[in-house]
Amino acid sequence: MIEKDIFGIIHSMDRVTNYLIIQWNKTFNESLGISHILVLGHLRDNGKSRxxxxxxxxxxxxxxxxxxxxxxxxxxLATRFTDDNNRRIIYLAITDKGIDLVRKAHEEGKSLRENLFEELSDEEQQQLLSIYGKLNDSIKN
Structure with missing residues (x-):
């Protein structure tokens, strides 16, 4: 593939991602950004973490x-506490309120993505799914 094409793909992917982030920030009225939600999502998925x-x-x-x-x-949305055995170790944990907020954020993001991807035909959606599946497989290695 020609180098120019790769940069075109990267630029297009970035534009879509940036659009989704901007739209999500406009509709998600919690005065939190994507990074806050990523931290909460990590805590929800992994439990208490340093x-x-x-x-x-x-x-x-x-x-x-x-x-x-x-x-x-x-x-x-999260709590901070120290380890019982070593007070120098600090953990963060998600609260029930934080779990509810992550759920709300994911629902909002899902809605935005569905609205965007309805512009694609069923065949195009399958092609995109296949391409992203291949890219995700290469990332795991």
Missing amino acids: PSDIARTLGLTPSTLTHLSEKLVQKG
């Missing part, structure tokens, strides 16, 4: 995670 582990997994800096987690704790 902030450094969350930062590493999500590709965030420790200082960014500190900022994000502070807002999540203030809003009652």
Whole structure:
């Protein structure tokens, strides 16, 4: 594939992703960004976690995670607590309110994606699914 084509694909993927993020931010009225939801999603899926582990997994800096987690704790979406055996170790955990918010965020995102992808025919959706499946398989390796 010609290098120009690869950059065209990357640019198109970025435009779609950016559009979805902008639309999600406009409709999701919780004064939280995508990064906050990613942290909450990590906590929901993995249980209590050390902030450094969350930062590493999500590709965030420790200082960014500190900022994000502070807002999540203030809003009652996550709690911060120390390890019973070593008080120097701090964990974050999601609250029931946080779980509900992640569910709401995912529903909003799903709705936005469905509206976008209804522009594609069934065959185009299957092609896109196949392409993304192949890309995801290569990422796992």
